[in-house]
Amino acid sequence: MVSVLRSILPGSSSKTDDHGDDYNVEYSFAMEYTGPLVNDDIPQVIPIDVRKIPTAAMAARAVILNNLSLPIIQPIVKSDHSGKKLSEESNLGKFGSSGRVYSRKPENGSDREGVLEIVHELDRAKSSTSSGTLGFSNSQNDSNHFWGSEDVEDLNISKLESEELSSEISSCEGRVDVGNHVGQGNRIPAVTFCDLPSSDATSEESDDQEEPEIFPQKPRAFPNDGRKGLCNKCQKINRFSDKEFCIVCGAKYCSKCLIRAMGSMPEGRKCITCIGYRIDESKRASLGKCSRMLKRMLTNDTAKQIMSNERSCEVNQLSPHLICVNDKPLCLEELVILQSCKNPPKKLRPGNYWYDKVSGFWGKEGQKPSQIISAQLALGSQIREDASNGDTKVYINNREITKPELWMLKAAGIHCEGEPHFWVTADGSYQLEGMNYVMGKLWEKTTVRIVCAALSLPLPSDTSNPGGEDVDKDTDKSNSKNLEQKTMNKFLLVGFDQSGTSTIFKQAKILYDVPFSEDEKQNIKCMIQRNLYRYICILLEGHEHFETEYLIELRRQHADEPGTSGNLDAIFPAATREYSHQVEELWKDKAFQATYKRRNELPMLPRVANYFLDRAVEISRMDYEPCQMDILYAEGITSSNGIASMEFSFPKLPQDGYMEPLDQNDPLISYQLIRVHSSSLGENCKWLEMFEDVDLVIYSVSLTDYDEYYEDINGVCTNKMMASKKLFENIVTHPTFADKHFLLILNKFDLLEEKIEQVPLAQCEWFHDFKPVISGHPHKNNSNNNPPLAQRAFHYIAVKFKRLFDSLTGQKLFVSRVTGLEADTIDTALRYGREILKWDNEIHTISMNEFSSESIEPSTTSA
Numbered sequence: 001m002v003s004v005l006r007s008i009l010p011g012s013s014s015k016t017d018d019h020g021d022d023y024n025v026e027y028s029f030a031m032e033y034t035g036p037l038v039n040d041d042i043p044q045v046i047p048i049d050v051r052k053i054p055t056a057a058m059a060a061r062a063v064i065l066n067n068l069s070l071p072i073i074q075p076i077v078k079s080d081h082s083g084k085k086l087s088e089e090s091n092l093g094k095f096g097s098s099g100r101v102y103s104r105k106p107e108n109g110s111d112r113e114g115v116l117e118i119v120h121e122l123d124r125a126k127s128s129t130s131s132g133t134l135g136f137s138n139s140q141n142d143s144n145h146f147w148g149s150e151d152v153e154d155l156n157i158s159k160l161e162s163e164e165l166s167s168e169i170s171s172c173e174g175r176v177d178v179g180n181h182v183g184q185g186n187r188i189p190a191v192t193f194c195d196l197p198s199s200d201a202t203s204e205e206s207d208d209q210e211e212p213e214i215f216p217q218k219p220r221a222f223p224n225d226g227r228k229g230l231c232n233k234c235q236k237i238n239r240f241s242d243k244e245f246c247i248v249c250g251a252k253y254c255s256k257c258l259i260r261a262m263g264s265m266p267e268g269r270k271c272i273t274c275i276g277y278r279i280d281e282s283k284r285a286s287l288g289k290c291s292r293m294l295k296r297m298l299t300n301d302t303a304k305q306i307m308s309n310e311r312s313c314e315v316n317q318l319s320p321h322l323i324c325v326n327d328k329p330l331c332l333e334e335l336v337i338l339q340s341c342k343n344p345p346k347k348l349r350p351g352n353y354w355y356d357k358v359s360g361f362w363g364k365e366g367q368k369p370s371q372i373i374s375a376q377l378a379l380g381s382q383i384r385e386d387a388s389n390g391d392t393k394v395y396i397n398n399r400e401i402t403k404p405e406l407w408m409l410k411a412a413g414i415h416c417e418g419e420p421h422f423w424v425t426a427d428g429s430y431q432l433e434g435m436n437y438v439m440g441k442l443w444e445k446t447t448v449r450i451v452c453a454a455l456s457l458p459l460p461s462d463t464s465n466p467g468g469e470d471v472d473k474d475t476d477k478s479n480s481k482n483l484e485q486k487t488m489n490k491f492l493l494v495g496f497d498q499s500g501t502s503t504i505f506k507q508a509k510i511l512y513d514v515p516f517s518e519d520e521k522q523n524i525k526c527m528i529q530r531n532l533y534r535y536i537c538i539l540l541e542g543h544e545h546f547e548t549e550y551l552i553e554l555r556r557q558h559a560d561e562p563g564t565s566g567n568l569d570a571i572f573p574a575a576t577r578e579y580s581h582q583v584e585e586l587w588k589d590k591a592f593q594a595t596y597k598r599r600n601e602l603p604m605l606p607r608v609a610n611y612f613l614d615r616a617v618e619i620s621r622m623d624y625e626p627c628q629m630d631i632l633y634a635e636g637i638t639s640s641n642g643i644a645s646m647e648f649s650f651p652k653l654p655q656d657g658y659m660e661p662l663d664q665n666d667p668l669i670s671y672q673l674i675r676v677h678s679s680s681l682g683e684n685c686k687w688l689e690m691f692e693d694v695d696l697v698i699y700s701v702s703l704t705d706y707d708e709y710y711e712d713i714n715g716v717c718t719n720k721m722m723a724s725k726k727l728f729e730n731i732v733t734h735p736t737f738a739d740k741h742f743l744l745i746l747n748k749f750d751l752l753e754e755k756i757e758q759v760p761l762a763q764c765e766w767f768h769d770f771k772p773v774i775s776g777h778p779h780k781n782n783s784n785n786n787p788p789l790a791q792r793a794f795h796y797i798a799v800k801f802k803r804l805f806d807s808l809t810g811q812k813l814f815v816s817r818v819t820g821l822e823a824d825t826i827d828t829a830l831r832y833g834r835e836i837l838k839w840d841n842e843i844h845t846i847s848m849n850e851f852s853s854e855s856i857e858p859s860t861t862s863a
């Protein structure tokens with residue numbers, strides 16, 4: 001039916017160029033292309049990397065991979081053409097002497113729909129210095145000799161490719177006369193077209209094209225019999241030497257045997273016997289990612305070339321029929337539509353997917369949406385109501401949505417009671433089904449974007465980034481990188497009330513240079529001012545004499561609803577008026593000053609109040625701008641539904657030195673810190689399941705909770721440490737987190753140091769057996785004393801939590817001691833989190849490589 005770019009037709013080559021340069025050879029790859037042209041009048045020049053195009057199908061792939069939108073219609077038309085001076089266009093800076101794609105209106109005959117040509121201009125003199133360029137030699141007698149950069153030739157690639165290409169060319173015989181052009185002095189037609197074949201022939205060929213190309217699949221071999229470090233060629237065992245794996249059968253080879261086993265690797269890392277076979281799909285993510293071993297063995301250019309072939313050669317591409325969209329396997333045409341649309345799915349693998357044509361939401365069958373791709377693509381059949389396995393009784397475009405999506409709607413302030421059906425379009429406009437007006441636009445709301453970032457919900461690729469919080473912000477970058485996908489490690493930060501999670505979150509933002517957005521800054525400013533007025537009210541409450549009626553009124557109002565910011569808003573609508581004058585007056589008041597001096601006697605006044613009260617007048621001004629310290633010390637965090645999220649990476653430390661692992665500064669590895677307030681997790685933490693894809697759960701405990709109490713909604717008083725323990729138990733035993741890593745952060749160590757001297761730890765029933773032994777022997781780290789009491793208390797609490805964790809999960813708990821207000825302790829803890837994931841990856845890789853028959857990844861894959 002439809003062929004995209006079916007064949008490669010050697011078009012021309014010339015011995016000399018216009019400047020008489022003997023080495024300048026022009027060569028064209030012509031590809032048949034059917035469809036209306038993007039622009040009928042002007043030839044469309046689309047740069048394409050010809051280095052990746054040894055075969056026509058690969059060219060088609062290259063077009064797809066380079067994300068060029070090419071309309072496709074039938075029928076295929078072949079035509080004769082006298083050719084134009086296509087190659088006279090200026091050089092393409094991006095690819096050096098490489099190629100370009102022209103789409104051009106046919107010159108005569110309505111039966112010609114269009115022609116696409118990839119013209120490869122080749123300047124041998126130039127390209128011999130440009131790495132990885134493949135082309136034809138200009139020798140008259142050797143017109144089909146395919147040559148590569150020197151390094152590639154070392155590996156006989158030129159020969160292999162030459163054979164491959166020779167056969168391509170001979171298969172095209174009768175269509176194009178290559179020889180005729182060879183050796184002609186002047187520029188000759190870049191592309192030669194054949195006669196329009198008879199309709200019979202067309203239909204026959206079209207039929208051929210209907211079937212998607214299916215390459216044979218080789219059953220995975222399990223060649224190692226569980227023997228670690230075995231090379232499948234020399235049969236020698238060396239556990240410590242790197243091995244390279246065949247991407248088809250999984251056979252492993254040591255560096256000595258690799259070249260013999262894999263040859264010149266025209267399709268990437270495959271045993272010679274596996275060439276022409278489909279890759280093992282579990283290895284798709286590693287396609288084109290060079291291993292350390294290959295990098296060591298080959299020159300840079302050669303390794304690049306092999307990786308490029310591995311990524312782009314036809315046989316390694318996805319087969320359309322292995323991808324099912326809304327219960328219907330794709331045909332080649334649909335796969336091309338899908339991959340060449342403006343926002344194609346990332347990491348497309350064989351499998352079942354759902355696609356909501358109206359909004360562009362795209363996801364794996366039975367799962368929440370993973371991406372927003374282009375809407376209105378002609379793919380698959382109607383979306384099923386249960387496509388994403390939602391259980392919320394809320395519907396978007398006829399699909400029952402998942403819990404994270406429900407949160408997103410709630411974050412947008414949308415009421416979701418009564419099983420509503422919403423209609424959401426590609427630009428995020430939403431309306432209730434049956435109603436004729438748009439209620440709003442999802443993507444315009446900062447809170448929605450934050451919730452999406454935190455819950456791994458997709459955002460459209462063109463929405464702006466809310467303060468560095470958009471997980472999709474690198475969409476363009478990653479699109480252009482084709483298969484190289486960014487690795488994101490997710491940390492979920494959670495803890496009981498006042499355990500310091502928002503302080504840690506803000507500290508991380510400051511540490512890793514993630515800017516606060518204007519919105520956030522404005523909210524924080526209002527919050528700081530509101531808090532300040534609350535502190536003042538607490539001071540006034542503690543004060544016996546009031547000088548004016550106004551202040552009496554203040555106290556009366558405050559006494560009605562102590563501590564609620566809603567009431568305070570009524571008294572001091574923050575940032576809507578200037579209060580510095582009143583505050584200044586108040587500050588001068590002797591009675592007030594007397595109260596201020598005794599502020600430590602007021603239990604309702606938080607410690608941090610001092611920090612702000614000392615600058616009360618400045619902060620109450622309209623033009624006050626909070627500095628980083630103010631933001632850090634501010635109580636609370638501005639977030640939606642208690643969720644905040646940021647993306648960051650670890651800067652290199654001076655002491656990291658050469659020992660740092662390779663991925664240290666790999667921009668492809670980034671981290672996301674998601675902070676969620678425990679009150680947002682619902683009864684029995686039921687909402688935790690939305691965080692199923694986090695890699696590490698960081699649980700924060702305030703070390704000072706042991707003698708503090710809180711009153712729940714039923715008026716029951718509970719020790720805060722016990723409440724924190726309960727929450728910890730709920731989280732670590734939550735089924736969603738069954739195989740997650742946990743890092744316990746014991747926070748507010750500075751406050752523990754003070755408190756433990758006054759209040760015994762045994763105040764908390766869980767710590768009743770804390771009996772610090774006063775030993776007569778000096779501690780090795782502390783020559784004069786025992787370890788400080790706070791230190792011992794910290795260890796004791798850490799062990800309590802470790803034992804608890806072990807008894808509940810049978811696993812090991814990692815613990816870190818921090819002081820939320822001290823940046824370096826937070827940095828250390830988060831880097832510790834990174835190490836935990838790294839160890840896990842290493843252990844995982846080793847065990848997968850050596851013991852599992854499921855998946856064998858190259859041992860040392862780095863991008």
Ligand SMILES: Nc1nc2c(ncn2[C@@H]2O[C@H](COP(=O)(O)OP(=O)(O)OP(=O)(O)O)[C@@H](O)[C@H]2O)c(=O)[nH]1
Nearest residue numbers: 497498499500501502503608635636748819820821
């Ligand atoms: N001295 C000291 N104060 C801290 C430390 N960590 C947090 N705080 C203070 O403790 C209070 C509570 O910290 P938050 O970060 O707001 O705690 P939270 O987990 O967000 O608590 P919620 O607001 O209930 O969610 C704030 O006033 C912080 O400034 C610390 O390590 N040392």
Ligand SMILES: [Mg+2]
Nearest residue numbers: 502635636637
């Ligand atoms: Mg807070």
